[in-house]
Amino acid sequence: xAQLVESGGALVxxxxxxxxxxxxxxFPFSDYYMSWIRQVPGRGLEWVAHISSSGATPYIADSVKGxxxxxxxxxxxxxxxxxxxxxxxxxALYYCARGLRADIFDVWGQGTMVxxxx
Amino acid sequence: xxLTQPPTLSVAPGKTATMACGGDEIxxxxxxxxxxxxxxxxxxxxxxxxxxxxxxxxxxxxxxxGNTATLTITRVEAGDEADYYCQVWDSSSDHVLFGGGTKLTxx
Numbered sequence: 001x002a003q004l005v006e007s008g009g010a011l012v013x014x015x016x017x018x019x020x021x022x023x024x025x026x027f028p029f030s031d032y033y034m035s036w037i038r039q040v041p042g043r044g045l046e047w048v049a050h051i052s053s054s055g056a057t058p059y060i061a062d063s064v065k066g067x068x069x070x071x072x073x074x075x076x077x078x079x080x081x082x083x084x085x086x087x088x089x090x091x092a093l094y095y096c097a098r099g100l101r102a103d104i105f106d107v108w109g110q111g112t113m114v115x116x117x118x
Numbered sequence: 119x120x121l122t123q124p125p126t127l128s129v130a131p132g133k134t135a136t137m138a139c140g141g142d143e144i145x146x147x148x149x150x151x152x153x154x155x156x157x158x159x160x161x162x163x164x165x166x167x168x169x170x171x172x173x174x175x176x177x178x179x180x181x182x183x184g185n186t187a188t189l190t191i192t193r194v195e196a197g198d199e200a201d202y203y204c205q206v207w208d209s210s211s212d213h214v215l216f217g218g219g220t221k222l223t224x225x
Contacts, residue, residue: 045203045216045219047214050214102214103205103206103207103214104165105162106162110159
């Protein structure tokens with residue numbers, strides 16, 4: 001069945017960078033939109049970014065625009081999130097999610113934790 | 119664009135839970151709903167207002183009209199205790215928006 005496994009989360013200092021990865025399996029990865037969604041522990045969900053099936057059309061939330069970049073490698077069935085100039089308020093659990101369309105998330109990973117702290 | 123959900127809802131087992139999601143003319147948008155049990159990733163339980171993904175019991179139903187979308191769970195069970203989030207696509211900003219979530223407690 002469809003599965004998503006995130007990796008790359010870590011403790012990083014403010015101003016630092018991190019690259020998250022999401023490995024997909026069990027479905028034709030190149031046919032689907034993919035997204036990153038984050039959640040501060042104990043708080044609600046916040047959409048971060050999504051990318052079209054071909055990778056040609058990325059959308060980035062205003063809260064991270066100019067600092068985060070979403071990309072994908074369809075040959076490797078992988079999704080990425082490059083996070084630069086990290087801030088304390090980027091601290092969250094980052095989920096990778098498959099999109100039935102750009103905005104309907106039917107498969108989610110278990111998340112990878114990013115902590116930004118000095 | 120803002121989606122507003124009541125933060126909490128308590129329902130006795132066997133009763134009906136009705137969760138609201140408010141937004142300006144939300145009836146003109148497609149609303150999707152997610153269930154998140156404690157310590158788990160979200161699960162899609164309703165999309166396009168009224169459509170249940172496969173595997174979601176028919177105790178779950180949805181509606182959307184005017185300024186309020188609603189997720190209804192009939193014959194509530196202990197396993198339904200979770201946070202529920204509504205979500206839309208805001209075409210004016212090309213952004214995905216989530217409501218703040220409703221924590222459903224089964225008494």
